[in-house]
Amino acid sequence: MKKIILSIAALLTFGAVQAFTISQSWQMTNAYSIKFSSSSSGGIFKTCSGTILFDEANLGGSAFNVAIEVASINTGNAMMNKHAKSADWFDAPKYPQIKFASKKIVKAGSGYQVTGDLEMHGIKKEVTLPFVFSGKGTAAVFSGSFSVKRSDFHIGEAGGEVGDDIKLVVAIPVVKK
Amino acid sequence: MFKKLLLLGIVSGIMAAVASLIYQKVYASSLGADFAAIVKIPGIFISCVLGGVLAAVGYWLLQKWLKTKTEIVFNLLYTIISFASIVGPFAMKLPLEAEMPELFPGLTVPMHFFPALA
Numbered sequence: 001m002k003k004i005i006l007s008i009a010a011l012l013t014f015g016a017v018q019a020f021t022i023s024q025s026w027q028m029t030n031a032y033s034i035k036f037s038s039s040s041s042g043g044i045f046k047t048c049s050g051t052i053l054f055d056e057a058n059l060g061g062s063a064f065n066v067a068i069e070v071a072s073i074n075t076g077n078a079m080m081n082k083h084a085k086s087a088d089w090f091d092a093p094k095y096p097q098i099k100f101a102s103k104k105i106v107k108a109g110s111g112y113q114v115t116g117d118l119e120m121h122g123i124k125k126e127v128t129l130p131f132v133f134s135g136k137g138t139a140a141v142f143s144g145s146f147s148v149k150r151s152d153f154h155i156g157e158a159g160g161e162v163g164d165d166i167k168l169v170v171a172i173p174v175v176k177k
Numbered sequence: 178m179f180k181k182l183l184l185l186g187i188v189s190g191i192m193a194a195v196a197s198l199i200y201q202k203v204y205a206s207s208l209g210a211d212f213a214a215i216v217k218i219p220g221i222f223i224s225c226v227l228g229g230v231l232a233a234v235g236y237w238l239l240q241k242w243l244k245t246k247t248e249i250v251f252n253l254l255y256t257i258i259s260f261a262s263i264v265g266p267f268a269m270k271l272p273l274e275a276e277m278p279e280l281f282p283g284l285t286v287p288m289h290f291f292p293a294l295a
Contacts (some may be wrong), residue, residue, distance in 0.1 A: 075270070077271040078267075078278045
């Protein structure tokens with residue numbers, strides 16, 4: 001009887017430890033790429049930072065917290081950059097960062113899906129973004145492609161030359177911490 | 178007369194190209210904004226000489242058409258065209274890896290006036 005109780009206790013302890021284990025921590029390298037494009041324009045965000053905890057075997061303990069500096073936007077044209085940072089679009093002085101904080105990561109086909117809060121232009125919205133994790137040794141790359149509607153975040157005026165759907169292509173090379 | 182004008186256009190174009198190159202070097206060394214990979218030497222020479230040749234042809238045509246006051250009308254037209262052409266550098270989309278795109282018009286706008294000055 002004592003053995004059974006001890007075994008159950010050990011199992012419960014193991015389960016609890018597994019549930020609360022923090023996943024592998026990854027450090028972003030400077031070679032990341034955050035590209036965006038719409039029907040008429042496109043560009044990149046040059047500065048991004050954050051913490052990434054990810055383990056394929058422990059998605060429950062995985063989490064993303066990423067912030068993109070709005071002022072680092074580059075469309076390749078100085079006037080467009082200035083306009084993008086202005087109150088007409090991203091309003092960089094008032095909302096200097098685009099933030100994403102994950103809530104849940106699940107396996108989806110050959111990749112994964114992360115659900116979390118995307119905050120842009122002072123508006124927070126829950127989104128689900130697909131991504132692929134390709135790791136080799138101590139290095140790995142998180143990559144994903146998805147679209148967001150700028151009207152959901154009140155970015156820019158409705159209509160106009162720039163389409164509502166903004167496609168984002170993200171590639172974040174990381175190394176194990 | 179046409180040959181003389183053409184030669185003048187070519188020489189002016191070369192002088193404008195040399196002035197542009199010197200300006201580009203000074204700009205890059207003083208501001209640290211190097212756009213040499215975008216504004217290339219052959220491009221500077223071709224556009225300046227082409228500008229000079231077109232100006233020579235334009236002057237020749239104006240001379241044939243107006244007979245008098247060619248110089249005043251030509252100078253006015255050339256200045257207006259030079260001013261209008263600065264829209265190009267402001268509207269140009271640089272490669273995304275280019276640093277400090279806001280300094281690009283500062284380099285290229287003055288260059289647009291060198292052929293007229295030459």
